[in-house]
Amino acid sequence: MRSSLYILLKSPKFMIGVCLLFVFFAFIVIYPMINTNDPLEMVNMRFQPPSSKNILGTDGFGRDVLLEMAHGTRTSLTVGVISGLIATTVGLIIGIFSGYRGGIVDEILSSLTNVFIVIPSFIILILVSVSIQAKSVFIIAIIIGLTSWPWTARAVRAQTVSLRNRDHVNLARISGFNTVKIIVFEILPYIMSYVVMAFIIQLASGILSEASVSMLGLGPSNTISLGIMLNWALLQEAPLFNAWWTLIPPALTVALITFSFYLINLGMDEIFNPKIRS
Amino acid sequence: MNNYRKYFLKKGIWYILTLVIALSLNFYLPRMIKGNPVDSILSKYKSVGNTDTRKKLYETFTKEFGLDKPLPMQFLIYLKNLTKGDLGTSIMMYPKKVNAVLASALPWTVGLQLPAILCGWLLGNVLGAFAAYKRGVYDKIIFPISLFVTSFPFFIFSIILLYVLGIHFELFPIGGGYDYNLIPALNFEFFKSVIRYHTFPFLSIAIVMIGGQGIGMREMALYELNSDYVKYSKFLGIREWKIIQYVFKNAMLPQITGLGLSLGTMVSGALITELVFNYPGVGTTMFAAIRNLDYPLISGCTLIITLAVLLSNFIIEILYGIIDPRIKSAQLEDS
Amino acid sequence: MSRKLLKVKNLKTYYKTRMHEKIYAVDGVSLEIEEGKVLGVAGESGCGKSTLAHSLMGLYIPPLYYSQGSIEIDGKEIIIDDKEYLRKNVLGKEISYIPQAAMNALNPTLKIRKFIEDIMAEHRPNLSKKDVYDLAAERFSNLNLSPRVLDAFPNELSGGMKQRTIIAISTILNPKILVADEPTSALDVSSQKIVMKLIKQLLEKQYIKSLIFVTHELPLLYHIADDIVIMYAGEIVERGSSDEVIFDPIHPYSKALMASMLVPEKGAKDQKLVAIPGSPPNLKSVIKGCRFADRCKYADEECRKSKVHEKILDNRIYRCKK
Numbered sequence: 001m002r003s004s005l006y007i008l009l010k011s012p013k014f015m016i017g018v019c020l021l022f023v024f025f026a027f028i029v030i031y032p033m034i035n036t037n038d039p040l041e042m043v044n045m046r047f048q049p050p051s052s053k054n055i056l057g058t059d060g061f062g063r064d065v066l067l068e069m070a071h072g073t074r075t076s077l078t079v080g081v082i083s084g085l086i087a088t089t090v091g092l093i094i095g096i097f098s099g100y101r102g103g104i105v106d107e108i109l110s111s112l113t114n115v116f117i118v119i120p121s122f123i124i125l126i127l128v129s130v131s132i133q134a135k136s137v138f139i140i141a142i143i144i145g146l147t148s149w150p151w152t153a154r155a156v157r158a159q160t161v162s163l164r165n166r167d168h169v170n171l172a173r174i175s176g177f178n179t180v181k182i183i184v185f186e187i188l189p190y191i192m193s194y195v196v197m198a199f200i201i202q203l204a205s206g207i208l209s210e211a212s213v214s215m216l217g218l219g220p221s222n223t224i225s226l227g228i229m230l231n232w233a234l235l236q237e238a239p240l241f242n243a244w245w246t247l248i249p250p251a252l253t254v255a256l257i258t259f260s261f262y263l264i265n266l267g268m269d270e271i272f273n274p275k276i277r278s
Numbered sequence: 279m280n281n282y283r284k285y286f287l288k289k290g291i292w293y294i295l296t297l298v299i300a301l302s303l304n305f306y307l308p309r310m311i312k313g314n315p316v317d318s319i320l321s322k323y324k325s326v327g328n329t330d331t332r333k334k335l336y337e338t339f340t341k342e343f344g345l346d347k348p349l350p351m352q353f354l355i356y357l358k359n360l361t362k363g364d365l366g367t368s369i370m371m372y373p374k375k376v377n378a379v380l381a382s383a384l385p386w387t388v389g390l391q392l393p394a395i396l397c398g399w400l401l402g403n404v405l406g407a408f409a410a411y412k413r414g415v416y417d418k419i420i421f422p423i424s425l426f427v428t429s430f431p432f433f434i435f436s437i438i439l440l441y442v443l444g445i446h447f448e449l450f451p452i453g454g455g456y457d458y459n460l461i462p463a464l465n466f467e468f469f470k471s472v473i474r475y476h477t478f479p480f481l482s483i484a485i486v487m488i489g490g491q492g493i494g495m496r497e498m499a500l501y502e503l504n505s506d507y508v509k510y511s512k513f514l515g516i517r518e519w520k521i522i523q524y525v526f527k528n529a530m531l532p533q534i535t536g537l538g539l540s541l542g543t544m545v546s547g548a549l550i551t552e553l554v555f556n557y558p559g560v561g562t563t564m565f566a567a568i569r570n571l572d573y574p575l576i577s578g579c580t581l582i583i584t585l586a587v588l589l590s591n592f593i594i595e596i597l598y599g600i601i602d603p604r605i606k607s608a609q610l611e612d613s
Numbered sequence: 614m615s616r617k618l619l620k621v622k623n624l625k626t627y628y629k630t631r632m633h634e635k636i637y638a639v640d641g642v643s644l645e646i647e648e649g650k651v652l653g654v655a656g657e658s659g660c661g662k663s664t665l666a667h668s669l670m671g672l673y674i675p676p677l678y679y680s681q682g683s684i685e686i687d688g689k690e691i692i693i694d695d696k697e698y699l700r701k702n703v704l705g706k707e708i709s710y711i712p713q714a715a716m717n718a719l720n721p722t723l724k725i726r727k728f729i730e731d732i733m734a735e736h737r738p739n740l741s742k743k744d745v746y747d748l749a750a751e752r753f754s755n756l757n758l759s760p761r762v763l764d765a766f767p768n769e770l771s772g773g774m775k776q777r778t779i780i781a782i783s784t785i786l787n788p789k790i791l792v793a794d795e796p797t798s799a800l801d802v803s804s805q806k807i808v809m810k811l812i813k814q815l816l817e818k819q820y821i822k823s824l825i826f827v828t829h830e831l832p833l834l835y836h837i838a839d840d841i842v843i844m845y846a847g848e849i850v851e852r853g854s855s856d857e858v859i860f861d862p863i864h865p866y867s868k869a870l871m872a873s874m875l876v877p878e879k880g881a882k883d884q885k886l887v888a889i890p891g892s893p894p895n896l897k898s899v900i901k902g903c904r905f906a907d908r909c910k911y912a913d914e915e916c917r918k919s920k921v922h923e924k925i926l927d928n929r930i931y932r933c934k935k
Contacts, residue, residue: 119587507720513710513712514735
């Protein structure tokens with residue numbers, strides 16, 4: 001375990017990803033401590049370009065973009081983490097049971113998983129968000145988590161199936177361990193690295209889902225998120241006003257955060273995936 | 279040939295099942311609103327016209343929603359209307375039918391997404407295979423660029439494209455589907471204009487796809503190139519070109535499956551991209567519908583999108599069955 | 614004395630690691646084989662015998678590279694610059710190879726008959742597809758393989774079937790020399806027997822003229838090999854006839870190997886199994902002196918001092934200072 005960590009630290013992709021993330025993390029923690037204003041408060045005229053007063057200018061409401069960014073990124077990351085946790089957990093449970101049990105259980109769970117892969121989770125997200133009036137960050141995160149688990153389930157199932165007939169698993173089975181114990185002690189340790197990587201992917205995709213849904217106008221109410229900032233910018237026709245500072249920063253932030261997660265995942269993949277290890 | 283048919287039958291049944299589930303979701307989820315949906319809809323339109331119009335609206339919608347009947351009954355009415363092709367009446371564009379709204383928006387979306395995703399997929403795979411085979415310089419250049427590009431979701435990339443190339447360099451127009459002083463007609467000028475406005479959204483999707491597919495294909499191709507059967511074939515004197523064909527075919531198969539899996543995400547992302555460019559497709563329509571709480575229209579949009587994704591997935595599965603020679607011969611274990 | 618089909622002189626091939634180090638897995642190997650004979654190559658895992666099997670083909674696939682030495686098949690040198698010539702005329706035709714793990718050696722999306730068609734397209738392009746099928750079917754049935762295998766995909770065949778199919782494919786062009794790289798290692802005992810029978814059939818029917826059988830299972834060689842070479846750490850440490858090497862080994866390593874074998878015969882129960890202590894040397898660094906010295910019970914300072922050359926003793930070769 002420790003040796004893996006050590007190798008990870010030497011991987012350039014992994015480290016760049018971590019550093020990038022750290023920068024953003026530091027930003028969302030430190031900046032609000034410096035600027036303790038309410039991000040939703042009007043501080044200037046609308047669509048003011050970046051100046052010494054407002055480092056990233058103001059948006060269509062006259063609010064400081066940089067402050068909005070700090071809070072918005074925080075929200076987006078929160079949604080990502082929560083939805084990622086939910087999706088990974090649900091996917092893990094379904095995937096393992098489906099893969100380990102096989103037979104009818106597997107058929108049913110697999111078909112269910114496939115149904116929810118093919119029906120775009122985005123659509124389900126819209127359908128649910130449309131009917132709920134007041135959505136908190138948590139509700140959005142829960143909905144995203146409950147609609148994006150199929151990906152993880154499928155991947156975990158494949159891994160479990162390949163592990164199912166390994167000697168140590170068979171040994172445990174013969175020794176009379178019950179199913180749950182076998183899964184926890186014989187299968188889980190071998191797919192842990194995989195699960196961590198799946199979580200990172202779900203995290204990133206959670207952030208993207210939130211951004212997509214918020215851009216459509218179905219995001220969490222009474223908060224700022226990166227997607228909501230983009231939504232406002234579009235609604236207020238920022239391109240017409242050439243107010244690039246209202247669109248580019250949130251867009252780039254989403255891109256860079258996803259990019260850093262992607263790098264971290266690639267770094268881990270090179271180390272943990274035996275297929276690519278050369 | 280019997281196994282072939284079994285494969286398609288199994289897939290066909292599964293897709294019909296999925297369709298039923300999708301329709302049910304499309305129907306039941308929005309109706310989770312407590313209370314009379316028509317009331318809540320119309321409460322937003324308190325200021326709409328006179329009481330006469332409001333009364334008409336109320337009647338139309340009560341009838342359409344079939345609110346006087348129990349929920350399962352409403353579902354059946356909904357299905358019946360669907361088979362007739364009736365998706366309801368739009369609220370914000372009353373009395374225009376949802377069908378009509380979608381009919382004008384859908385061609386734009388399909389015309390944008392289909393070529394963009396296909397081109398991106400094809401080019402990306404070819405590029406990836408090339409980089410895997412040649413390695414060296416190509417690998418060192420193509421790989422990092424692809425890596426960077428692929429981590430952008432379509433709509434984020436489109437925003438960057440919008441500003442850098444659209445506003446700053448003014449290479450292509452940034453909003454709409456065609457020049458606003460042109461009337462849609464089947465002439466060359468209109469077509470030219472459409473292409474110009476089509477370029478940015480197209481590039482946003484295609485470039486990111488090329489990046490993603492390139493990376494995936496490169497990895498698959500590298501894996502295949504190092505496999506035992508390549509070595510064995512070489513030892514038997516089979517020529518290089520033939521071996522490349524082996525590798526390409528084997529690496530393509532999982533790529534096709536992968537396309538099917540990610541189609542839902544791609545279509546969603548592409549729809550948001552439409553928003554950025556104010557492209558007159560289903561995405562922008564849905565955006566407006568959400569803003570105006572036009573539930574029938576929202577429902578119609580989601581339905582169309584789901585159907586499109588389902589259909590595309592089905593086609594991809596059929597294609598896979600044709601391309602993978604093993605399907606024809608024996609039933610593979612669902613792995 | 615029948616003619617020498619294969620003459621290998623001082624062959625050296627190496628692996629290049631990621632760190633650009635060179636590991637000489639085949640470090641100066643010379644051997645010969647005559648028509649009609651079977652040469653066994655034995656040794657522990659990691660001694661270089663699999664690499665030797667690859668290296669004999671004349672085609673070096675990275676990370677394996679050729680360093681020096683010559684390989685002559687029937688008097689003709691096959692280590693040449695013209696790779697096209699090698700591919701069209703040598704590989705599969707003069708010398709052929711059976712891979713160790715047949716599991717993945719066949720293209721999963723290719724029917725067996727299509728694969729054979731592709732091979733024939735290179736070596737016998739004038740044959741029609743039907744001719745190819747007939748030829749393959751006949752050869753397969755002659756070798757007790759059902760011609761139905763031809764219409765199957767690799768994943769439809771069991772492990773044993775796959776190995777036999779590969780053996781049939783590798784010899785379909787009647788190569789002069791067949792190099793078998795541990796053909797039975799991945800199989801269960803009953804499949805092993807069938808495969809060994811198959812290989813013997815190849816010789817009887819003259820589908821191949823000579824055989825080089827690489828394995829770490831010495832008992833197998835007893836039944837099939839005429840001569841045996843023992844490999845250790847990239848070098849050949851002993852060579853002789855089968856009887857000589859098995860029952861009267863000279864080199865300490867050979868002696869230790871034979872002592873570690875379990876032969877079911879009278880008195881076997883009382884025999885003690887002796888394992889050879891230690892492990893093979895790391896070939897990354899250049900080794901002075903005898904490579905077996907660290908594990909040899911007869912070793913002394915003299916052994917470690919300088920490179921050990923081969924000594925000849927009545928038609929046998931061994932590499933030891935003692």
